[in-house]
Amino acid sequence: MDVTERAQKNGFTDVGEFVSQMIAKISDRQRQVEILAIEGVNSGPSEPWDPEEIEAIRDRLRSKH
Numbered sequence: 001m002d003v004t005e006r007a008q009k010n011g012f013t014d015v016g017e018f019v020s021q022m023i024a025k026i027s028d029r030q031r032q033v034e035i036l037a038i039e040g041v042n043s044g045p046s047e048p049w050d051p052e053e054i055e056a057i058r059d060r061l062r063s064k065h
Contacts, residue, residue, distance in 0.1 A: 003015055003018070
């Protein structure tokens with residue numbers, strides 16, 4: 001699907017407007033990731049997970065999907 005088709009499918013009549021909207025969304029998500037990264041760094045040192053914790057996480061993910 002080309003950009004024109006995607007724009008039309010998403011209700012835009014102008015490709016430029018569609019591209020501008022996509023750029024704005026990407027910028028917002030990038031800001032969100034940066035905020036989360038800074039929060040993570042500022043939260044202090046991390047502790048490594050042990051194998052049981054990793055397996056428990058995997059089990060929870062498998063049960064959801």
